[in-house]
Amino acid sequence: MPEDDDGLELPIELGPCSNGEYDPVPLDAVAREAMRRTRLDADDHARRLRLPRRAFLRSVGGAALMLLTLDACHHEASRAKGSRPGGRYRVPPDATTEPSVARDALGGDELVVDAQTHFLEFDASHDAGIGFAAGFPQAACGEHDPRDCFSVQHYLDELFVRSDTSMAVLSAVPIAGESSPLTIDAMERARRALDHACGDGRLLLHGGVFPQLGRAGAALDGMAELTAHHPIAAWKVYTHTPGPGWWLDDHEAGAPRVGGAFLQRARELDVTTVCVHKGLGGGSGYSSPVDIGPAARSHPDIRFVVYHSGFDTVDQPEGPYRETGAPYGVDRLVRSLRDNGIAPGANVYAELGSTWWNLMRDPTQAAHVLGKLLVHVGPDNVLWGTDSIWYGSPQDQIQAFRAFEITTELQERYGYPALTPDVKRRILGANALKLHGVTAPATACKPNAAEIEQARIEQPYPHRTYGPTTVAAVRDLWRTHGVV
Secondary structure (H helix, E strand, O other), rough: OOOOOOHHHHOOOOOOOOOOOOOOOOOOOOHHHHHHHHHHHHHHHHHHOOHHHHHHHHOOHHHHHHHHHHHHHHHHHHHHHHOOOOOOOOOOHHOOOOOOHHHHHHOOOOOOOEEEOOOOOEEEEHHHHHHHHOOOOHHHHHOOOOHHHHOOOHHHHHHHHOOOOEEEEEEEOOOOOOOOOHHHHHHHHHHHHHHHHHOOEEEEEEEEEEOOOOOHHHHHHHHHHHHHHHHHHEEEEOOOOOOOOOOOOOOOOOOOOOOHHHHHHHOOHHHHEEEEEEOOOOOOOOOOHHHHHHHHHOOOEEEEEEEHHHHHOOOOOOOOOOOOOOOOHHHHHHHHHHHHOOOOOOOEEEEEEOHHHHHHOOOHHHHHHHHHHHHHOOOOOEEOOOOOOOOOHHHHHHHHHHHHHEEEEHHHHOOOOOOOOHHHHHHHHHHHHHHHHHOOOOOOOOOOHHHHHHHHOOOOOOOOOOOOOOOOHHHHHHHOOOOO
């Protein structure tokens, strides 16, 4: 199929795609059918509106059509199994032909703060990072060199021009040292570029820390260096990679016991928000959130942000929380918190990057994951994140979340709270503002909703995800960086 055939391009991306930390999940029959029906129905709706097919698919009406279609396909599949869906996308049917109705359903004026974003900066000194882009389908972004699709310019365009995102956190990637294509200097250039355009500090920076690597104490000395020269809002650590696995609570005798020293140095430097990758671990046991509860109990003055919320793309569905048996996925985080007396609204936060993107195609599993987090972590401690730029513009994720509901049946059966507009407002931005102790930007410095939609329609290259789409591509990436 030609590269510019918009049959490949849909308003809500369902994959397969990965952020490079897990194998892309194949599309199931429901997702494939939703995509097929959306493409078929797009022709009719585009004719009614006298729009080119591509323009309709890129519009808010196209997003409304796909969410309605996905909702209908999921409902049909649930009914065929003798069950009822636990989550749904509530979109008025006339949203597909009435742009104002679509904007009311999928738009919003709340502040959107993306707590997990990345870009990559490649040059001649980053030969080790070439594998991070080689073989991915980024040629669709219009650049001659696919690596340039991960650039800061594409990052700023996708997040701040083509989506409703107003603030973001730049998070470190699991590549240590100067070979990393996302160094603190690259982060600073992005922060300054956005400051120059908007003038009010919309980009917060993580300090990447790898306490398990190198001589004892070297990484801790580096933390002081980071805070001395950069406005570090939080620390980002990976307990499962690179190098030997470790735990925040140092509970394993055979693993590097660096967790306690790292947390102590964070306290000494007065940067006491720690963001830790948990879940999506490529099979590594060290990506389990089993250490979150003990660490949070022992360090009540430190705020722990669990990136990905412990979610794993495993064969077993998430479902409701299980009190007995070996936990998996988000249940591992819930079990760790419950076993250690960490109450909802305490010092543990759950972040949704890559998690929501994977759950969008299955509204029932999405309802269970969000419901469990709202119950056990608390509605003030769930953070919006998209893991972009891996999935392209996060606008489709934002639109889907705005339209999403947990059904009354699941609320009554499992005690899940409703996803009210106020709860969504907190998740999308207010919780992150409070966590980081910052205020909303004083100036708009954003296109309005109509301008955002027009920018998406007029984009010269197709909308695509940016991350690896095959298991082979993920394995090449891991080999390049010594993960396998």
